[in-house]
Amino acid sequence: MVGVSLKNFSISFSDTKILEDVSFDVIQGEIVTILGPSGCGKSTILRSIASLQDEYSGEIFINDHCLINNGQKQCHKDIGYIFQDYALFPHLNVKENIEFALYKLKAIERQKRVDKLLKQFDLVEHRNKQIHELSGGQQQRVSIARVLAYEPKVILLDEPFSNLDSILRNKTKVWLKKLIKQMGLSAILVTHDQKEALSMSDKIAIIHNRKIEQFGTPKELFESPNSLYVANFLNRINSLPNELSLSLGVDVNEESVGVVPIDKISFSQSGVKASIEDISYCGDYYEVEVLLCDYENSSIFIKTTSIDELENSSECYLTINLEDIKVVKKSI
Numbered sequence: 243m244v245g246v247s248l249k250n251f252s253i254s255f256s257d258t259k260i261l262e263d264v265s266f267d268v269i270q271g272e273i274v275t276i277l278g279p280s281g282c283g284k285s286t287i288l289r290s291i292a293s294l295q296d297e298y299s300g301e302i303f304i305n306d307h308c309l310i311n312n313g314q315k316q317c318h319k320d321i322g323y324i325f326q327d328y329a330l331f332p333h334l335n336v337k338e339n340i341e342f343a344l345y346k347l348k349a350i351e352r353q354k355r356v357d358k359l360l361k362q363f364d365l366v367e368h369r370n371k372q373i374h375e376l377s378g379g380q381q382q383r384v385s386i387a388r389v390l391a392y393e394p395k396v397i398l399l400d401e402p403f404s405n406l407d408s409i410l411r412n413k414t415k416v417w418l419k420k421l422i423k424q425m426g427l428s429a430i431l432v433t434h435d436q437k438e439a440l441s442m443s444d445k446i447a448i449i450h451n452r453k454i455e456q457f458g459t460p461k462e463l464f465e466s467p468n469s470l471y472v473a474n475f476l477n478r479i480n481s482l483p484n485e486l487s488l489s490l491g492v493d494v495n496e497e498s499v500g501v502v503p504i505d506k507i508s509f510s511q512s513g514v515k516a517s518i519e520d521i522s523y524c525g526d527y528y529e530v531e532v533l534l535c536d537y538e539n540s541s542i543f544i545k546t547t548s549i550d551e552l553e554n555s556s557e558c559y560l561t562i563n564l565e566d567i568k569v570v571k572k573s574i
């Protein structure tokens with residue numbers, strides 16, 4: 243069943259078009275991530291779904307109910323919104339924050355639900371603490387528990403991991419993904435982080451120039467990007483000069499370009515002649531920038547684990563395999 247559906251969603255602010263004809267569905271139990279540059283309208287989509295913004299045209303459906311019906315706004319109680327800064331009530335303790343929206347329930351039922359969430363979110367020992375006494379990760383768990391307390395069917399996550407360090411971030415991602423699946427929620431995640439999008443999502447919507455440039459599973463977008471923009475957004479790739487692609491037997495023209503991931507090019511004894519421009523140490527690998535000598539010194543990057551033979555020489559040769567080159571549109 244479709245949990246959230248956007249149909250021809252468009253929105254402008256003071257004559258500036260932000261989004262145009264955006265349509266996508268989120269099935270129950272599915273995580274859809276919206277990816278795009280800063281200011282492209284990602285949070286505007288979430289705010290509109292949460293009925294915090296209603297200047298849009300087009301339609302938004304939550305479990306088949308349109309949010310604006312005959313010009314009347316219908317707030318939907320099935321939606322939980324998790325904000326980037328958690329938006330917890332600082333004057334209430336952990337337990338009070340979680341039970342805040344449950345005032346309509348009988349005391350005993352309320353108590354039961356809060357106890358279950360405190361346990362589920364590993365917050366039992368912190369139940370009486372004030373918000374400022376919690377770590378960032380604990381605050382985030384309280385913010386998610388508070389939203390799940392009123393049993394939403396749809397969950398909107400706006401950069402939910404941005405305040406967490408990388409270890410806690412990875413742990414929380416796995417935990418939240420499991421939780422969304424177990425509860426059969428329809429989730430929409432907004433993030434800047436491509437890796438996060440690839441690992442968390444069932445589908446990804448990439449926004450570019452006010453529209454969805456591509457919508458599909460992470461694998462589809464990663465392996466078959468339909469444009470240079472999508473390819474660049476999801477992976478570290480090189481755009482090859484068209485003359486080089488043609489010489490390698492790749493069919494490109496003025497509107498298309500051959501792209502190859504930086505880890506698919508290797509150094510060799512012969513092949514495409516290049517000169518070393520820069521070597522950057524990146525922990526368990528190196529990123530080497532080279533200039534392609536025969537192609538107006540176009541620069542490309544190569545990911546390699548060994549630079550032994552490169553350090554004392556400025557000249558090198560590259561092997562680029564035909565099967566690793568994808569042809570994509572320069573832009574849509």
Ligand SMILES: Nc1ncnc2c1ncn2[C@@H]1O[C@H](COP(=O)(O)OP(=O)(O)OP(=O)(O)O)[C@@H](O)[C@H]1O
Nearest residue numbers: 255256260278279280281282283284285286287434
């Ligand atoms: N209420 C508003 N009035 C006027 N302009 C707005 C309003 N809300 C958002 N905007 C503008 O719309 C654009 C999209 O904003 P939005 O917050 O959706 O971007 P975003 O993609 O979430 O960005 P970021 O990744 O930086 O958080 C921005 O240029 C923003 O300034």
